[in-house]
Structure formats: C-alpha cells, structure tokens
Amino acid sequence: MKRIAVFPGSFDPVTKGHENIVRRSAPLFDELVVAIGVNADKKSYFPLDKRVEWLKIVFADLKNIRIDHYHGLTVDYCLKQNANYILRGLRTSADFEFERSVGQVNKMLYPQIENIFMLTRPEHTPINSSIVRDIHRNGGDISLFVPELVSGLIEAWQ
Amino acid sequence: MKRIAVFPGSFDPVTKGHENIVRRSAPLFDELVVAIGVNADKKSYFPLDKRVEWLKIVFADLKNIRIDHYHGLTVDYCLKQNANYILRGLRTSADFEFERSVGQVNKMLYPQIENIFMLTRPEHTPINSSIVRDIHRNGGDISLFVPELVSGLIEAWQ
Amino acid sequence: MKRIAVFPGSFDPVTKGHENIVRRSAPLFDELVVAIGVNADKKSYFPLDKRVEWLKIVFADLKNIRIDHYHGLTVDYCLKQNANYILRGLRTSADFEFERSVGQVNKMLYPQIENIFMLTRPEHTPINSSIVRDIHRNGGDISLFVPELVSGLIEAWQ
Amino acid sequence: MKRIAVFPGSFDPVTKGHENIVRRSAPLFDELVVAIGVNADKKSYFPLDKRVEWLKIVFADLKNIRIDHYHGLTVDYCLKQNANYILRGLRTSADFEFERSVGQVNKMLYPQIENIFMLTRPEHTPINSSIVRDIHRNGGDISLFVPELVSGLIEAWQ
Amino acid sequence: MKRIAVFPGSFDPVTKGHENIVRRSAPLFDELVVAIGVNADKKSYFPLDKRVEWLKIVFADLKNIRIDHYHGLTVDYCLKQNANYILRGLRTSADFEFERSVGQVNKMLYPQIENIFMLTRPEHTPINSSIVRDIHRNGGDISLFVPELVSGLIEAWQ
Amino acid sequence: MKRIAVFPGSFDPVTKGHENIVRRSAPLFDELVVAIGVNADKKSYFPLDKRVEWLKIVFADLKNIRIDHYHGLTVDYCLKQNANYILRGLRTSADFEFERSVGQVNKMLYPQIENIFMLTRPEHTPINSSIVRDIHRNGGDISLFVPELVSGLIEAWQ
Numbered sequence: 029m030k031r032i033a034v035f036p037g038s039f040d041p042v043t044k045g046h047e048n049i050v051r052r053s054a055p056l057f058d059e060l061v062v063a064i065g066v067n068a069d070k071k072s073y074f075p076l077d078k079r080v081e082w083l084k085i086v087f088a089d090l091k092n093i094r095i096d097h098y099h100g101l102t103v104d105y106c107l108k109q110n111a112n113y114i115l116r117g118l119r120t121s122a123d124f125e126f127e128r129s130v131g132q133v134n135k136m137l138y139p140q141i142e143n144i145f146m147l148t149r150p151e152h153t154p155i156n157s158s159i160v161r162d163i164h165r166n167g168g169d170i171s172l173f174v175p176e177l178v179s180g181l182i183e184a185w186q
Numbered sequence: 187m188k189r190i191a192v193f194p195g196s197f198d199p200v201t202k203g204h205e206n207i208v209r210r211s212a213p214l215f216d217e218l219v220v221a222i223g224v225n226a227d228k229k230s231y232f233p234l235d236k237r238v239e240w241l242k243i244v245f246a247d248l249k250n251i252r253i254d255h256y257h258g259l260t261v262d263y264c265l266k267q268n269a270n271y272i273l274r275g276l277r278t279s280a281d282f283e284f285e286r287s288v289g290q291v292n293k294m295l296y297p298q299i300e301n302i303f304m305l306t307r308p309e310h311t312p313i314n315s316s317i318v319r320d321i322h323r324n325g326g327d328i329s330l331f332v333p334e335l336v337s338g339l340i341e342a343w344q
Numbered sequence: 345m346k347r348i349a350v351f352p353g354s355f356d357p358v359t360k361g362h363e364n365i366v367r368r369s370a371p372l373f374d375e376l377v378v379a380i381g382v383n384a385d386k387k388s389y390f391p392l393d394k395r396v397e398w399l400k401i402v403f404a405d406l407k408n409i410r411i412d413h414y415h416g417l418t419v420d421y422c423l424k425q426n427a428n429y430i431l432r433g434l435r436t437s438a439d440f441e442f443e444r445s446v447g448q449v450n451k452m453l454y455p456q457i458e459n460i461f462m463l464t465r466p467e468h469t470p471i472n473s474s475i476v477r478d479i480h481r482n483g484g485d486i487s488l489f490v491p492e493l494v495s496g497l498i499e500a501w502q
Numbered sequence: 503m504k505r506i507a508v509f510p511g512s513f514d515p516v517t518k519g520h521e522n523i524v525r526r527s528a529p530l531f532d533e534l535v536v537a538i539g540v541n542a543d544k545k546s547y548f549p550l551d552k553r554v555e556w557l558k559i560v561f562a563d564l565k566n567i568r569i570d571h572y573h574g575l576t577v578d579y580c581l582k583q584n585a586n587y588i589l590r591g592l593r594t595s596a597d598f599e600f601e602r603s604v605g606q607v608n609k610m611l612y613p614q615i616e617n618i619f620m621l622t623r624p625e626h627t628p629i630n631s632s633i634v635r636d637i638h639r640n641g642g643d644i645s646l647f648v649p650e651l652v653s654g655l656i657e658a659w660q
Numbered sequence: 661m662k663r664i665a666v667f668p669g670s671f672d673p674v675t676k677g678h679e680n681i682v683r684r685s686a687p688l689f690d691e692l693v694v695a696i697g698v699n700a701d702k703k704s705y706f707p708l709d710k711r712v713e714w715l716k717i718v719f720a721d722l723k724n725i726r727i728d729h730y731h732g733l734t735v736d737y738c739l740k741q742n743a744n745y746i747l748r749g750l751r752t753s754a755d756f757e758f759e760r761s762v763g764q765v766n767k768m769l770y771p772q773i774e775n776i777f778m779l780t781r782p783e784h785t786p787i788n789s790s791i792v793r794d795i796h797r798n799g800g801d802i803s804l805f806v807p808e809l810v811s812g813l814i815e816a817w818q
Numbered sequence: 819m820k821r822i823a824v825f826p827g828s829f830d831p832v833t834k835g836h837e838n839i840v841r842r843s844a845p846l847f848d849e850l851v852v853a854i855g856v857n858a859d860k861k862s863y864f865p866l867d868k869r870v871e872w873l874k875i876v877f878a879d880l881k882n883i884r885i886d887h888y889h890g891l892t893v894d895y896c897l898k899q900n901a902n903y904i905l906r907g908l909r910t911s912a913d914f915e916f917e918r919s920v921g922q923v924n925k926m927l928y929p930q931i932e933n934i935f936m937l938t939r940p941e942h943t944p945i946n947s948s949i950v951r952d953i954h955r956n957g958g959d960i961s962l963f964v965p966e967l968v969s970g971l972i973e974a975w976q
Binding site: 187189210211213214270271276279282283285286289290293300301302303304305307308 | 345347368369371372428429434437440441443444447448451458459460461462463465466
C-alpha cells in the first residue's frame with residue numbers, strides 16, 4: 029500500500045518550521061500533500077493564492093510533494109486523496125494537547141487514518157505563523173522566520 | 187444542609203462527556219442543576235431553546251437533575267439557587283489551568299461556594315463541543331460524540 | 345446510599361493544604377477517611393505512628409472524619425471501607441496529569457469508585473510535603489506550611 | 503550602562519497582580535516603563551486614557567516608574583526607549599508557554615534585549631484582566647482583584 | 661532507502677498501549693525493531709528474558725517486527741541497526757516535554773535519525789508500565805492493561 | 819542597595835545552557851554568585867571539586883561572577899551572602915511548575931528575596947545535566963552540550 033500523507037495547515041504564512049518538518053518527513057512517505065485548509069468563517073491574513081504560490085516555490089525541488097487546498101474537514105479531504113496519514117509538527121505542550129484532541133477525534137471518525145507527529149527543531153520552536161503575521165503587520169523583519177526563497181515575496185506583500 | 191450543585195456550561199451542544207459527568211456525579215448531590223450560561227457577547231452555534239430541549243431529553247430519567255439557563259456571573263446564579271457547589275469536568279491540563287483560575291477567583295468572591303471536579307472517562311477526553319460544531323458545520327457524522335438520545339435531533343438541526 | 349470517601353496520601357507530613365482540603369470537603373460526604381498509604385518499598389521521612397497522631401490532632405474537631413492507614417492498593421482499601429469516592433486535591437497541572445492517570449486506571453479496575461477533586465487555595469498551591477521535609481531536614485521554619493495545632497510537634501521531631 | 507526595563511501589557515484594567523510585580527521589580531532597574539501596548543485591531547474594554555490614568559495613580563509613589571503607551575511591536579518600542587530589558591510576570595504554565603514563544607522570537611529580532619520574568623504571588627495567580635472584565639461587565643465586586651487606590655474609579659466606570 | 665525504525669523502551673512490562681502503537685505504526689516502516697534498553701544502574705521489576713519473551717509472543721504475527729535489547733545510548737543502537745527513525749508513543753503533555761528534550765538532543769548528536777511520534781488511543785492514555793507494576797506488586801488484576809496473549813504469563817510471574 | 823544574586827544549582831555538570839544564562843544576566847546584577855548546592859542525601863555524578871573547578875574556568879573572564887558551594891537551604895545561603903535575588907533559568911513548563919513551587923515557598927520564608935527568571939535560548943532548551951550525564955556514562959560525545967572551555971576536561975573525567 030502506498031504511504032500517502034497530508035500535512036494540513038493554514039500556512040498563513042509558511043514558516044521555517046513548516047519547511048523543516050516537510051523536508052525531514054518527505055522520505056518517510058511515498059507522497060506528501062501540503063494542503064491549505066480553507067476555513068470559510070475565518071478570514072486569513074494572506075490571500076489563498078499567495079499562500080499556495082509560496083508553498084509551491086518553497087517545495088519546488090521535492091519530487092514527492094504536492095501543494096493543494098481544501099474546504100471542509102481534514103479527514104474528508106484525506107479520504108479523497110487516499111491518504112492514510114496526517115502529518116503534524118509539535119512545538120509545545122499546548123500544541124500537543126490541541127493536536128491530541130483533534131487527532132483522537134479524527135481517529136474515531138476514520139480509524140484507517142493515522143496521525144504522525146514530528147518535533148520542530150529547537151530553534152524553530154518559538155516560531156508560529158501568528159507571531160510572523162504580527163511582525164509583518166507592524167513592518168518588522170520576518171526574514172528570520174520564513175523560508176529564504178519566499179522571504180522577499182512575503183515581506184513585499186501588502 | 188442540602189447539597190445543591192450547579193453544572194454550568196454552554197452545552198453548544200451537549201456531548202457524551204457532559205452526559206457522563208452528570209450521570210456519575212448525580213448521586214453525590216441532593217440536587218444538580220445543569221445550567222446553560224448565556225453570554226450576551228458571544229453568539230452560540232445552536233439556539234438556546236434547542237440546547238435546553240436536548241439537555242431535558244438526555245437527563246429526563248434522572249430525578250434530581252434540573253435544566254436551567256442564566257445570564258450574568260455563574261457565582262451569582264449559584265447564590266440564587268442556594269447552590270453550594272459548582273461541578274466541572276476536567277479533560278486536559280489546559281482545562282485544568284483555566285478552571286483553576288476561574289474556580290479560585292469564584293472562591294474569593296463567594297467563599298461559601300466550593301468547586302468540585304470530576305475526570306472525564308479516557309474515551310471522552312478528546313471530545314469537546316467546539317470539535318463537534320466543526321464536524322456538524324461540515325456535514326460530518328457527530329453520532330459518536332453526542333448522547334444517543336439526541337444525536338438525530340442535533341444532526342438534523344440546520 | 346451513604347457517601348463515604350477516602351482521602352489517601354502519605355501525609356509525610358500533613359500540610360496546611362491537606363488540612364484545608366479536608367475541612368472544605370467534609371460537608372460533602374457522610375464519612376471521610378483520611379488514610380495513610382503505607383508503601384513497603386519507600387521509606388517515609390516521619391514515622392507512621394507520628395503521622396497518624398498528627399492527623400488525629402488536626403481533625404479532632406470534625407465529627408465525620410476518621411484517621412486510618414492501609415497497605416496495598418488504594419482502590420482495594422476503598423472497597424473494604426465501602427467507600428464510593430476517592431478525594432484528591434489538585435495544585436498544579438503536573439498534579440493533574442498524574443492524578444488523571446491514576447484516577448482513570450482506578451476507575452477501570454473498580455467502576456463503582458469515583459474520583460472527586462478539589463482545588464487547593466492559591467496560597468497553599470506551592471506547598472507540598474516534599475518541600476516541607478526539605479526545610480525540616482535543614483532546620484528551617486516550617487510553621488507557615490503545616491497546621492498550627494501540630495506545627496510545634498512536627499518541628500520538635502528528630 | 504543604565505538598566506532600563508519595559509513592562510508591557512494591555513492593563514485592561516491594571517490588577518493587583520500587575521501592581522505587585524512592578525513594586526517588587528522596581529529596585530532591580532534604574533528605570534521601569536509601564537507601557538500600554540495599543541493594538542489597532544483589538545478593541546479594549548476600558549479606554550486608553552483611563553488605563554493610563556489608573557496606572558499613574560497606582561504607581562505615583564514610585565520614583566523610577568514611568569507610564570507610557572505605544573503602537574507597533576514591543577521590541578521596537580523598547581529600542582526607542584533605550585530599554586535593554588522586557589519584564590513579564592508569570593502565573594501559569596500556559597502563560598509560560600506563550601511568553602517563551604514571544605520572548606524567544608523577540609530575542610532573535612533584537613539580541614540585545616533580555617526578557618526578565620518574575621512570579622506572581624500565589625494569591626494573585628488566578629487573577630487576570632479578562633476575569634476582572636467579566637466580573638465588571640456583570641456588575642460584580644472587583645475590589646479584591648484591582649489595586650486599592652483605583653478600585654472605586656474602575657468600579658464606577660461605565 | 662529502507663525505512664527502519666526502532667521502538668525503544670523498558671517494556672517493564674509491555675502494555676496494551678505499547679502493543680497498539682506497534683500494530684498501528686508497523687505498516688509505516690519496512691522494518692520495526694522493538695528494543696528493550698537495558699539500564700545497568702536501574703533494576704527492572706520483571707527480568708529481561710521474560711520481557712523479551714512476552715514481546716515475542718505479542719508480536720509473533722507481525723512479519724516486519726523484530727524483538728531485541730541493547731545496552732548504552734538508544735541513538736548508538738539505532739546506528740548499529742541502520743535505523744533512521746526512532747518511534748515513540750505520546751500519552752500526556754508530561755510525556756511530550758520529556759520526549760522533546762530527549763528527541764532534540766538525539767537529533768543534535770545524530771542529525772540523520774528522525775523521531776516519529778504517534779498518539780496512544782484515548783482508552784490507553786492512562787496506562788503506563790509503572791502503574792501496572794504497582795498493581796502487580798499488590799496482587800491486583802492487570803488483565804485490562806497488558807496484551808491479552810501474555811496477560812496470564814505476566815500475572816503468574818513472581 | 820547593591821544587587822546581589824545567587825544562581826544555585828548542582829551543575830553536575832555545567833551546561834551550555836547554564837553558561838548562557840549567566841553571561842546574559844551578569845550585567846543585570848552588581849554581583850552574581852554561581853553556587854553549587856551540596857545535597858548530603860543525593861550522590862552527584864561528578865565530584866564537587868571538579869564541578870567548582872569547571873565553573874571557575876568557564877566564568878574566569880567575568881568580573882562580577884563568584885563561584886561557591888553551600889550546604890542547607892538555598893534561601894539561608896542567600897541571607898549569608900546578603901543576596902536579594904535568586905536567579906533561575908526556565909526551559910520547559912515542567913521546569914516552570916517546579917520553580918514556581920520552590921520560588922513561592924522561598925518567598926514565604928524570606929519575603930526580601932526575589933526570584934528572577936530568564937529563558938534559555940531555543941537551542942539550549944532540550945539540554946539538561948541529566949541527559950549530559952547519561953551520554954557521558956555511555957561514552958557518547960558531550961561537546962555539543964557543555965561549555966567549549968571545559969568540554970575536554972569533562973569528557974576526560976572518569
């Protein structure tokens with residue numbers, strides 16, 4: 029059976045932490061779909077097309093990575109992709125508590141889908157998209173926190 | 187002195203976790219009021235009358251349970267009910283930290299009211315109303331997470 | 345059915361936190377057994393007879409409190425006492441994680457026994473027997489941390 | 503080099519916890535700026551001018567305290583004040599996880615600025631501005647939770 | 661490159677939680693080594709040969725599972741096995757904090773080895789070997805907590 | 819009043835995390851005593867004289883740092899040193915919970931002594947002396963985790 033995983037998130041915007049998790053986990057799967065979950069009720073900071081574009085640039089060199097977006101439940105999207113794994117990065121114990129609830133509920137809904145977790149690197153642990161947006165909104169320097177290849181593009185976006 | 191407890195919450199909607207906590211704690215109290223706190227500033231997902239109706243159906247077989255709703259502070263409502271106990275379920279350590287702050291502040295306001303906590307069962311630990319709403323909003327199957335007696339009613343509500 | 349609870353612990357020594365939890369929860373139960381669990385593999389700092397004596401002095405004024413000690417599993421002891429509740433105090437989220445594991449395992453072993461938790465008061469939150477022993481061992485002043493009635497007795501013990 | 507610290511927050515409203523942290527840490531610094539961060543996207547409950555006024559009253563007796571407010575990133579404000587320290591109070595482990603992320607990101611942006619943390623006193627641990635606002639909104643008694651000098655002013659504000 | 665993982669632990673004794681993690685993760689790897697780490701300084705409760713025997717019985721039906729034991733550092737053992745993954749189960753946030761430290765240190769020592777985490781099922785979350793030993797030591801019923809195939813063997817061991 | 823701080827610990831052995839905290843906090847105090855607490859009941863892994871020697875080498879370039887050791891309670895030692903501050907580094911929320919209990923108890927014993935906390939850098943967060951000892955005991959490479967100046971000395975010690 030092919031090992032297909034979905035790495036879901038809002039990637040608003042993609043961070044060095046996201047990039048690192050994807051690069052390190054790519055060899056574990058035959059195919060890895062980096063998928064932006066679109067939440068109709070929650071306005072994103074960066075537009076969807078830009079978030080997709082930046083992900084495509086960041087992971088252009090990886091053969092088994094596909095960029096996509098979806099509406100609705102992550103588990104329903106996984107079924108449509110024939111994905112048997114959901115990949116998530118863990119930074120803090122607050123992350124862990126949240127991921128455990130969502131992951132265990134997903135598992136009850138669709139027992140065939142497994143959640144796989146990887147640790148962020150220590151130096152990426154404090155980075156999250158919400159802090160990056162806050163710095164961007166205030167005109168600060170985000171280049172330390174987002175992938176080098178798209179740092180200028182994200183910074184320039186208004 | 188009669189042992190009267192209030193089990194406050196938004197029950198938006200009632201979950202199997204709520205049901206289980208109420209059934210297990212009912213024998214500890216002479217009277218247990220399951221009370222929906224109405225927050226004027228925060229729109230609920232399910233309407234108040236439905237949430238009340240579902241609670242009434244779920245606990246119809248328990249003699250010492252009463253369903254109610256209230257505006258304002260939970261402790262003020264307890265005073266009006268002559269309740270000396272606030273009952274809360276604990277699932278995660280994030281829950282615990284939140285409940286501790288609220289419980290200790292309530293205790294400073296009205297030292298005569300005690301907070302009593304019970305653990306959810308392991309299989310109910312990941313379930314919370316917010317996840318149930320998310321599944322409902324996306325047309326998923328919520329029957330694993332809400333009390334059997336009202337599962338169809340909640341699912342049908344639009 | 346009578347509401348009988350066991351408050352288990354090593355009480356090595358009893359603290360102001362223990363005292364406060366017992367006094368506040370006593371009205372909730374018809375009978376409350378404060379029971380020292382004797383662990384054959386772990387040497388206590390204060391001898392068992394002293395720990396029993398101090399508990400008896402501290403709670404002498406409470407009619408529905410009994411002091412006892414036991415060997416073996418807490419749940420087995422509860423069965424022998426016809427106790428249907430285990431009472432525990434919660435101070436920190438580390439406490440909570442530990443108590444949740446033990447409590448949920450106990451519940452699987454004997455579903456008829458419920459775990460009931462109460463919050464320590466904020467000013468008792470940092471106090472635990474291990475810190476008190478450390479201060480005692482080094483000749484420090486423990487009177488702020490143990491019940492007034494036995495403070496002198498504990499301090500004098502060598 | 504002068505030791506200048508910024509104690510940032512929304513102080514919506516100032517609590518006994520804030521007051522206590524500032525009084526205890528004031529001797530550590532040559533100058534301590536209590537600074538209200540104004541967030542354009544998030545409406546405060548109490549108006550800025552009142553929050554400034556209350557802080558000025560509470561700390562009027564302390565020579566090395568200055569009250570101010572700022573827009574934008576806290577670290578940028580610190581640079582403008584020549585501040586080399588950011589002071590924060592820690593109450594719970596949820597606080598800690600949040601502060602660690604923000605503090606470590608700030609440190610990456612401006613390595614010359616250090617984050618200094620102090621513990622709240624046990625009896626102030628459950629108090630936070632959000633709970634105080636909730637009590638105020640519902641006409642409850644907030645005098646236990648805010649500095650004595652401004653308790654009446656805050657209570658009277660509508 | 662073959663995906664070889666090590667699932668290290670003391671398995672003192674193996675629990676239903678361990679069994680479940682191994683069965684669910686086995687398809688993700690080409691080979692999975694369940695390896696008992698022998699700590700010279702810490703006496704185990706069950707002897708090594710029994711712990712190995714029980715693991716062999718539990719996983720006899722899985723083709724890509726091998727049972728082994730090792731001395732020294734887990735990462736050194738992984739190198740000798742040509743393993744590029746360390747698999748760990750996560751139950752609580754206390755687990756997570758511990759695993760994060762060990763995992764990130766291992767990653768600094770040998771960047772080529774990745775840590776992969778899976779969630780225990782909710783009903784296995786409270787189970788750990790230490791609680792099982794405590795019940796066994798006191799003659800309690802451990803059959804709910806250890807794999808069915810070896811439950812009798814473990815119970816009979818003295 | 820002179821700002822004198824004690825940075826207590828077992829430094830068994832000193833890590834890069836310890837070194838970093840001391841270097842960053844040194845400017846905040848007029849004098850900073852790095853003090854090894856000797857616990858009569860707990861055997862250390864490295865001998866006291868070596869631990870003192872390594873600390874002296876690591877901080878030889880810092881004018882306001884003194885290396886010392888003490889028996890008994892940390893707060894009693896602080897009084898003898900006329901120290902008004904205890905400095906501690908925070909890595910994880912488990913650290914925080916522990917430090918909060920100890921710090922708040924110390925504060926009750928001697929209100930004049932304040933606890934000051936600093937964050938470790940992200941890359942030092944997973945490092946602690948216990949993991950370093952474990953690697954050393956097994957002949958692994960500890961040079962990534964201890965200060966460069968003493969790395970060879972610690973590695974060579976048997």
